[in-house]
Amino acid sequence: MSAPERIPPRGVTTAGPAHAELLARGELTVRGRIRDASNAALYCTVAHDGREAACVYKPVAGERPLWDFPDGTLAQREVAAYAVSEATGWGLVPPTVLRDGPYGEGMCQLWIEAAPEDGLLALVDAQEPEPGWKAIGFAEVGEGRTALLVHADDERLRRLAVLDAVVNNADRKGGHLLTTGDGQFYGIDHGVTFNAENKLRTLLWGWAGEPLTAEAVEVLERLRTALGPTGELTGTLGALITQAETDATRARVDALLTSGTHPEPTGDWPAIPWPPV
Secondary structure (H helix, E strand, O other), X not given: OOOOEOOOOOOEOOOXXXXXXXXXXXXXXEEEEOOOOOOOOEEEEEEEOOEEEEEEEEEHHHOOOEOOEOOOOHHHHHHHHHHHHHHHOOOOOOOEEEEOOOOOOEEEEEOEOOOOOOOOEEEEOOXXXXXXXXXXXXXXXXXXXXXXXXXXXXXXXXXXXXXXHXXXXXXXXXXXXXXXXXXXXXXXXXXXXXXXXXXXXXXXXXXXXXEOOHHHHHHHHHHHHHXXXXXXXHHHHHOOOOHHHHHHHHHHHHHHHHHOEOOOOOXXXXXXOOOOO
């Protein structure tokens, strides 16, 4: 057998379709624990047929109960978010599978090596964002001072804002945005998604109320077809989330196409996660 294909120490910068098969079939070895994660998250390597990659493994047994999500379902929601991302063709979520591991069934996701500075978020001493930036809101920065929190007016972020609206992401923080050294972009941590009730909570409000791009409309129309009664995505989600949650996902796609605009905060739910990063 040939030696394993070596990768950067902490992950890859570009994910490909073959990574999902490697995650699903490879031998999973725990290397350490990610201590700043809210649920049990283990840094691992996965090896199969001469290939090796770094990944994160989140066992269902390590999930903390949440009042608004059924216990033991966060791993499935992460996989469902990957399925929807793949259906869009945007590839915004790293390859993610549901599999057995050293601590039982859990989510296994390819580890992405992020660049130290991505330039997607900033705090500025201004009342309005400069060209190329979108306002999120004002944040306290100490000693009674506030600064304007902004995100980049970036096509990749705008696509992710649409994906988050579809999957009803309740926790899109700045730390969940990964840009690699070669310009690839990914969003991670999708455990609190697909709730049947509106729970969209995100930093990516910069386009709220603005018309969707033509590309986004085309993608949403494909999703609507894929989420039809006999659609492939309907079948995939049916094995991961409830029927009511699948129906709600379809309804969110329909609502976006009907309005033709990015959603706006409703006031029924905190619009921005805390902490934001």
